[in-house]
Amino acid sequence: MNIKHQTLGEFIIENQNAFSYSSGELTKLLNGIGLATKIVNQEVNKAGLVDLIGEVGEINVQGESQQKLDLIANKTFIDTLSKREIVCGIASEEEESFISINSQDKNHQNKYVLLIDPLDGSSNIDVNVSVGTIFSIYRRVTPVGTPVTIDDFLQKGRDQIAAGYIIYGSSTMLVFSTGHGVNGFTLNPGLGTFYLSHPNMRQPEDGSIYSVNDANSEFFEQGVNDYLSYCKKSNGQRKPYKARYVGSLVADFHRNLIKGGIYMYPGTVSDKNGKLRLLYECNPIAFLATQAGGEASDGKNSILDIEPTELHQRTPFYTGSINMIEKLHEFLGTK
Numbered sequence: 001m002n003i004k005h006q007t008l009g010e011f012i013i014e015n016q017n018a019f020s021y022s023s024g025e026l027t028k029l030l031n032g033i034g035l036a037t038k039i040v041n042q043e044v045n046k047a048g049l050v051d052l053i054g055e056v057g058e059i060n061v062q063g064e065s066q067q068k069l070d071l072i073a074n075k076t077f078i079d080t081l082s083k084r085e086i087v088c089g090i091a092s093e094e095e096e097s098f099i100s101i102n103s104q105d106k107n108h109q110n111k112y113v114l115l116i117d118p119l120d121g122s123s124n125i126d127v128n129v130s131v132g133t134i135f136s137i138y139r140r141v142t143p144v145g146t147p148v149t150i151d152d153f154l155q156k157g158r159d160q161i162a163a164g165y166i167i168y169g170s171s172t173m174l175v176f177s178t179g180h181g182v183n184g185f186t187l188n189p190g191l192g193t194f195y196l197s198h199p200n201m202r203q204p205e206d207g208s209i210y211s212v213n214d215a216n217s218e219f220f221e222q223g224v225n226d227y228l229s230y231c232k233k234s235n236g237q238r239k240p241y242k243a244r245y246v247g248s249l250v251a252d253f254h255r256n257l258i259k260g261g262i263y264m265y266p267g268t269v270s271d272k273n274g275k276l277r278l279l280y281e282c283n284p285i286a287f288l289a290t291q292a293g294g295e296a297s298d299g300k301n302s303i304l305d306i307e308p309t310e311l312h313q314r315t316p317f318y319t320g321s322i323n324m325i326e327k328l329h330e331f332l333g334t335k
């Protein structure tokens with residue numbers, strides 16, 4: 001048993017005074033996310049045994065076919081956090097609009113809003129490849145005591161109070177930051193407890209792994225393809241980089257965070273903003289990347305400085321080791 005590792009609960013209590021706007025609410029919110037994660041983890045781990053794999057037969061707001069586990073994960077996070085009256089609003093990849101959360105006696109007193117991709121990479125579930133949950137937390141900007149509005153969700157990534165992801169992989173890990181570095185917790189499924197297994201995670205400044213769906217390269221701008229050619233070339237100093245692409249952002253990002261590397265989802269001729277969603281995929285991952293000493297850009301500017309205009313807006317997305325991002329920008333002519 002990991003008795004030497006601090007538990008998630010102990011860690012949160014020990015560090016809650018460092019949280020911006022230190023208040024019990026953020027502590028409750030992070031613990032609520034930990035609880036919802038354990039419930040989703042159980043469903044993901046038994047998906048093949050009960051009729052939980054496969055598609056629902058519905059299309060979500062993104063125009064993507066919904067997996068059964070997408071809906072279960074979405075409902076689990078929304079129900080768990082709504083019942084605890086911790087947040088005043090939730091926006092989800094699986095919901096067309098945001099959800100205002102208030103029980104009569106609370107009168108919209110909660111301070112935080114949550115944005116979430118409940119199960120990213122869910123098309124991988126049927127083939128037992130790692131999937132993940134991604135979350136982003138802001139302090140509301142409209143007056144406490146009033147219902148949340150879209151303005152509470154359309155905030156720049158730099159203003160996040162906290163962000164993180166869960167990776168349901170060979171082990172289940174919760175990785176998050178409250179603006180004071182990045183810490184990773186591994187779930188001991190036998191005990192149902194998260195233990196601090198990766199304290200103060202730092203992304204190596206350099207790496208030799210690139211993650212991209214190469215099949216789309218004929219539609220990439222020239223600078224992206226020039227950078228990919230650079231990655232594949234050996235020269236006197238180095239061998240070609242390794243190509244690693246799981247098809248789950250969380251899995252690719254987690255590996256590159258630990259080993260060093262770059263993840264790319266460029267825009268294309270037909271989809272200039274690419275595929276990934278700014279508010280609940282790119283911003284939280286960008287927050288973690290920068291907190292760990294890495295970088296995240298849209299090819300020109302920091303992801304964290306993009307002024308959002310729509311809940312489900314997309315952006316080209318490049319994140320990883322800071323020297324790899326800089327080299328990419330050289331090829332894009334945006335350095």
Ligand code: P6P
Pocket residue numbers: 120121122213247248249250275276
């Ligand atoms: P493609 C999953 O749908 C996702 O949003 C990311 O997790 C993943 O990196 C990407 O899309 C995969 O997209 O077009 O390469 O299959």
